[in-house]
Amino acid sequence: MLDYAALSALAAVVREGSFERAAAALHVTPSAVSQRVRLLEERVGCALVVRGLPCRPTDTGQRLCRHVDQVRLLEQDLQGALPALAPGGGVRVTLPVAVNADSLATWFAPAVAGFAADAPVLLDLAVDDQDHTADWLRRGTVLAAVTGTARPAAGCNSRPLGAMRYIAAASPGFVARYFPAGVGAAxxxxxxxxxxxxxxxxxxxxVQRLCHRPVDLPGxxxxSPQxxxxxxxxxxxxGLHPLALVDHHLRDGTLVALVPDTPLDVPLYWQQARATGQVLDGLTRAVVAAAAAALRPA
Amino acid sequence: MLDYAALSALAAVVREGSFERAAAALHVTPSAVSQRVRLLEERVGCALVVRGLPCRPTDTGQRLCRHVDQVRLLEQDLQGALPALAPGGGVRVTLPVAVNADSLATWFAPAVAGFAADAPVLLDLAVDDQDHTADWLRRGTVLAAVTGTARPAAGCNSRPLGAMRYIAAASPGFVARYFPAGVGAAxxxxxxxxxxxxxxxxxxxxVQRLCHRPVDLPGxxxxSPQxxxxxxxxxxxxGLHPLALVDHHLRDGTLVALVPDTPLDVPLYWQQARATGQVLDGLTRAVVAAAAAALRPA
Structure with a gap:
């Protein structure tokens, strides 16, 4: 078996960003953390952490951290079945998840919050563009992600969540000033x-879809979604606003669609690492159910 | 004088993240962009861009980009006075500003949006913790910042904006479950x-203020503020919620303060690069006025 004390030290350094904070979290000395990580690096044969402010994992270090998260989630299942195994003091497993900002600001937050309020985990949410959250999975930084990419990352399952609808809109004054003769490339x-x-x-x-060619857009x-x-x-x-955030503004006229009936639907997918146990499966059920209620059928 | 075509190419690579996108934005070929940046690197004597996905500036590259922004803002003033100088097509200067997420989600957005709707600039807002936005100024990544640091960064002015009030709060069910006997270190x-x-x-x-010692907090x-x-x-x-976002939840009882009358007031400051012209001064006036209305006297 691998040296899990060393792996925990590595994961703590990456999570906390420094050897000092990792030591405080693990209730050991910084030199103990440093030695464990160094021994692990000697065994693996390459650097696992780029020492800096904050400390960052190398690709190999990241892969090991993801392994630690997966093992911890499996341990969580075991503790559910064999409560005597559970450590005292209710230590909680961290579950890293990437999500696009508009989902987090609308349908995703209440769904996972309800799940996390009762699950024995700490959620570590990271935000990135939906076209980039799959990279987080590929790099092994997260165990699950809301992404715009259907094709599953290596070792992951992918399932469609539905589409998020966006409306190109602006204030009535802005439309009168910049689009008095309609919306076009010029x-x-x-x-x-x-x-x-x-x-x-x-x-x-x-714009590409409207004008059938790219246009240089000053921006x-x-x-921040809000x-x-x-x-x-x-x-x-x-800009393209999530319909969920601007619906009432469109109805009361404080925002108007630039061109009627030209929504942009962005299909979203839930990708999760395989074989990570019941806790992640529970999160998946919560996410899929919330998406089914909030998103449009893809 | 410096070679401003080369400096513009550098700034475009940093802003757009790639030589290809920079070329498209400048309407030249990628090899022209590449050559201009290389010549500039030879002249300066060090690398200015770390080639990657995305391309990132080195410290020296960043400093040069900030110089370009400052010169552009001064040109903007000149064009205000001498309209014949203005380039055709209404080219807009980019004004990079760093702000903490809670300010952006509350008082800052409407204030700067009103300003930017009429100013001849494109705002490039970056979000970071209020204890870290001053680093953006120091690195030269932005020309102004909302920060928790009173001491001005080199070449910057600092002025107090007032304090943002935070309330430690949770749902009534959470308080009943975790704090049945009150809030303390245990x-x-x-x-x-x-x-x-x-x-x-x-x-x-x-927690440090309440318990007079640090406590390891599972988190x-x-x-995302919302x-x-x-x-x-x-x-x-x-968690510590901005009062501006949870006032109505505290009043209707869906959130409750963990401990009555223990708000945390976080003083905020506006720091701006000196000698950057009237446009930035206009933004400063808008920010200071909005802060005076929304924040508490420090």
Whole structure:
């Protein structure tokens, strides 16, 4: 068997970001943590942690951390069946999950919160663009992800969740100022757009579909779903808003669709590492049920 | 004078994340972008961009990008005075600003959105913990920041904005389950907390003040202000919530304060690079006015 004290030390350094904080979390000295990680690196034959502020895992280190998470989840199942095995003090397993920001801000948070309130785990949620959360699975940083990618990452199952509907919208004043003669490639090249961050391709994708060619879009970057809506309401730019966040603004006229009946539906998938036990299966059921209620059939 | 075509190419590579996208944005070929950046690196005598996915600036590269932003803002002032100088097509300057997530999700977004709707700039907002946004200024990644640090970064002015009030709160069911005999070090060591991410020290700071010693807090990581509130409402954990986001939940009883009358006030500051012209001064006025209305006197 592998040296699980050493693996726990590695996982703690990666989770906490420093040897000192890992030592505090494990109730050992920093030099003990340092020695365990060094012995593990000698055994594996390569560096596992890039020492820095914060400490980051190498690819191999990341893969080992994911193994630790998987073993811990399997231990959790065992403790459910054999309570005598459970450590005193209710130590909780960490379950790392990646999710896109718009899902987290809408249907995902209440679903997993309800699950996590009763499950013996600590959720470690990471946010990235839906076109990039699959990379987190591939790198082994998370055990499950909401992603825009249907094809399962190695060692993972994938299932469709439904589609998130986006509406290209802006304030009525913004539309009057920038699109007095309608929405086209020329006006879109002048009107400031909103983009979530440099990974956000939704605006470009919608424009490509509308104009049948790419258009250079001037863009404000607003990396917060609610601030994105606030920016739209204040007339700062047009952007693709999740219908779930702007439905009432569209109904009361504080936001208007740029072009009627041109929603963008983004299909989402739930990918989870295989063989990780009942806790992750429970999370999967909660996520799939919430998605079925909140998303559109793909 | 420096070679501003080369500097613009560098800034575009950093902003867009790749030589190809930078080339598209500048309407030149990728090899032209590559050559300009290489010549600049030869002149400066060190690497300016770490080639990767995405491309990232080195420290020197970052400093040069900030210089480009500053020059562009000064050009913007000039064009205001001499409209004949303005390039055709309304090219907009990018203004990079760092802000903490809770400010962006509450008072900051409407304030800067109103400003940006009329200013000839594109805002590039970056989100980080209030204890870390000052690093963005120091590294030269942004020209202004909402930060928890009063001491101005080199080349920056600092002014107090007021304090953001946080309340340690949880759902009534969570309090009944984990704190039946009150809140203390022993119960806090068992009750799952909510933390925004690994940089979020608010929960630990509040506990230190309450218990006069640090306590190891089991924590879920929920990196979204609204999902953080949703997690609290669902009974997933206790956490420090911005009063502005949970005021109505505290009033209708769906969240309750863990300990009455123990708010945590986090003073915030606005730091901006000096000598960057009227546009940034306009943003400063908008931010200071919004903070005066939304935050508590420090």
């Amino acid at each position: 006006s879109l090249a002048q009107a400031p757009s909103l983009v979530f961050n440099s990974k956000d391709a939704l605006q470009a994708r919608w 404000h970057r607003v990396p 601030a994105f809506v606030a920016a739209g309401l204040a007339g700062m730019g047009w | 119960s806090l060591a068992q009750a799952p907390s909510l933390v925004f991410n690994s940089k979020d020290a608010l929960q630990a700071r509040w 879920h990581r929920v990196p 999902a953080f509130v949703a997690a609290g409402l669902a009974g997933m954990g206790w």
